[in-house]
Amino acid sequence: MALQVIPQIANLRARLAQEDSIAFVPTMGNLHAGHIHLVELARQRAECVVASIFVNPLQFGANEDLANYPRTLAEDCEKLQAAGADIVFTPSVEEMYPTEQTMRITPPPIANELCGAARPGHFDGVATVVMKLFSIVQPQIAVFGKKDFQQLFIIRELVRQFNLPIEIVAGETQREHSGLALSSRNGYLNDGQKLEAQRLYRTLKLIVDNVQKGNRDYAAIEAQSSQYLTQLGWIVDYVSIRSAATLMPASPDDRDLVALAAARQGSTRLIDNIEFSV
Template sequence: MTLQIIPEISSLRARLAGENSIALVPTMGNLHAGHIHLVELARQRAGCVVTSIFVNPLQFGANEDLDNYPRTLAEDCAKLQAAGADIVFTPSVQEMYPTAQTMRITPPPIANELCGAARPGHFDGVATVVMKLFNIVQPHIAVFGKKDFQQLFIIRELVRQFNLPIDIIAGETQREHNGLALSSRNGYLNEGQKLEAQRLYRTLKLIVDNVQQGNRDYPAIEAQSSQYLTQLGWIVDYISIRSSTTLLPASLDDHNLVVLAAARQGNTRLIDNIEFSV
């Protein structure tokens, strides 16, 4: 089947009118193997797979890389065709926001922590565009990656609190052979930075090992790990051990945990996480 490229909301709704099993994979394009893994998960679970490609201005801050964000539609479509996607929805900003988007989704306070602390308003923009995509596509299933664990948590809350009839599927983080999590932003790294970038995942693995061996002084572990990366030239936004169920700071009563990190190599901000149990 040939991949259909549909940029208009009305045309997409008309195309989907007869479908009774729809999966949505929202992306901002510049697709890599991590995105394709999500498309393949969607393909296993639905009769019609829609991938959206939209670089959403609402989730970018004033000094972030909206204008420079890679736009690689031809290459993306070739990958989606090979992965078995049926439709790629490619709206313009004018199509998605024909007037100023003055009504927005306000996520819970957890959205202002972790990545939200460094990127104020980011998750308002994410939740708003995802709600619009859900309303446009009306999928039965939507697939998101675990690499952005906080985003996944907020989207699950969005679906739960608004009683949306959508099953959220979480795709495992896809990694390079050295452990570096696949990301569109990895393309900004020079050769030396990319070699150093694998240290972020290694640091998280050391934290997991430390906790599982009995160290429960979470603030000390976080501080030591941040200091370690800082001494090696990283700019650390946060390293945080949290409950994977609530995303609140981990307590001694929590047994299902996630350690999350965001740090910069040069101007490139990398995020990663590992879920684990104690």
């Protein structure tokens, strides 16, 4: 069955009125194998799979790459068709925000740490657009990737605190053979930067190995890892060991942990994480 491309909210709602089993995969387009993995997970969980492609201006800061964000709708639709999606929702900014969006979702304070510290207001924009998309699509299941671990945590809180009848399914991070996490922003890297970008994942693996061997001086591990990357020319936003359950800084009593990092190669900001237990 051909993929249906629907840009209007009213038309999408009319089309979905006949469906009672909907899985939803929100994206900003420029799709790669990581996104397609999420669509395939959705395909396993519901009769009707809806993806959205919307570059959300609310989550971009003043000096971020909104205007230059890659828009590849034709190629994206081919990939969604091949992955088994039924519908792609492709609203314009005017369709999603017909008037100024003065009503916003304010996430909990954790949104101001980690990625939120370097991107103030980012998660307000994410939470607001996700709430709007959930309201429009009204899925029973929504699928998000673990690569954006903080985003996944905040969306789970959104669903829990607003009692939304939506199951959040988390897709594992998809990687290149080198270990580099797939990301739309990898396309900004030149050959040398892409080779160096593998080091972010390797650094996280070293952190995991260090902790699992018994080192609980998390602050020292974080500082050493950050210094290591900085000496190699990275611009480091953070390296952090957190509780996987709360995203608060890990204590020696925590057993389920996540090591997270965000750093820049040139002007390209890369993020990654590894969940692990001790």
